[in-house]
Amino acid sequence: MNALGRHVLAEVYGCNRSILDDTVKVQQVMVNAALKAGADVREVAFHKFHPQGVSGVVVISESHVAVHTWPEYGYAAVDVFTCGTRVDPWDVMSSILRDLEAENYTATETRRGIFQEAGVQAAS
Amino acid sequence: MNALGRHVLAEVYGCNRSILDDTVKVQQVMVNAALKAGADVREVAFHKFHPQGVSGVVVISESHVAVHTWPEYGYAAVDVFTCGTRVDPWDVMSSILRDLEAENYTATETRRGIFQEAGVQAAS
Numbered sequence: 001m002n003a004l005g006r007h008v009l010a011e012v013y014g015c016n017r018s019i020l021d022d023t024v025k026v027q028q029v030m031v032n033a034a035l036k037a038g039a040d041v042r043e044v045a046f047h048k049f050h051p052q053g054v055s056g057v058v059v060i061s062e063s064h065v066a067v068h069t070w071p072e073y074g075y076a077a078v079d080v081f082t083c084g085t086r087v088d089p090w091d092v093m094s095s096i097l098r099d100l101e102a103e104n105y106t107a108t109e110t111r112r113g114i115f116q117e118a119g120v121q122a123a124s
Numbered sequence: 125m126n127a128l129g130r131h132v133l134a135e136v137y138g139c140n141r142s143i144l145d146d147t148v149k150v151q152q153v154m155v156n157a158a159l160k161a162g163a164d165v166r167e168v169a170f171h172k173f174h175p176q177g178v179s180g181v182v183v184i185s186e187s188h189v190a191v192h193t194w195p196e197y198g199y200a201a202v203d204v205f206t207c208g209t210r211v212d213p214w215d216v217m218s219s220i221l222r223d224l225e226a227e228n229y230t231a232t233e234t235r236r237g238i239f240q241e242a243g244v245q246a247a248s
Contacts, residue, residue: 005192007203011237042171042179043170045168045169049185055183055187056183057169057181057183057188057190059169059170059181063179063192063201064179064190066181068129068188068205073239075237077128077131077187077205077236079203081190081192081201083192110232112133113135113194113201114135115197
């Protein structure tokens, strides 16, 4: 069986709340994490919510890195999807956890687009 | 317990391959799905790969809709993340499945950012 990609979803708690509410900083954290892990950044789209919170996505050649922040809870929902073998999604995630100054997190990895030789099969 | 959001990941097979390789059409499918389900579209970022494939994300007030296509397999990886109760992620997904002319799919829903009264707890 072959998976096209790996998708890591993380619940990230105890982050630095001022970073979580700063669109420029959140974007820097995400883009830097992608670049340091060897990804090619293709598109960037971030949005600031009022009174608080940031949502944003970095489209990379290898898929995407997305974040949604709730500064009032010190919480961020982060997902890192990479296809191919060149970029490890956990490298991207580790960098994000460090730069958001997270105290703790939970994360799961889902394999995406699994195919078997005889044809197309369900994934996960 | 309270979840901040619902995140549906779908492996979508047997799609119309010419749609999957057309950036404008894929973007239309995603944006229309979000709008029809009642979401507010905030940012849109799509990228065309060569020789084939499209990646894109629609940032919505309620979180995001992302897609990565492999026209050569008739396959798309789609994820719909909505926070709050106003937009049902399955409504967004249903519209995408129909407009990509999918023959079959598998999907899972993950609750994001689950908090308990006594404090912050792990999600799944």
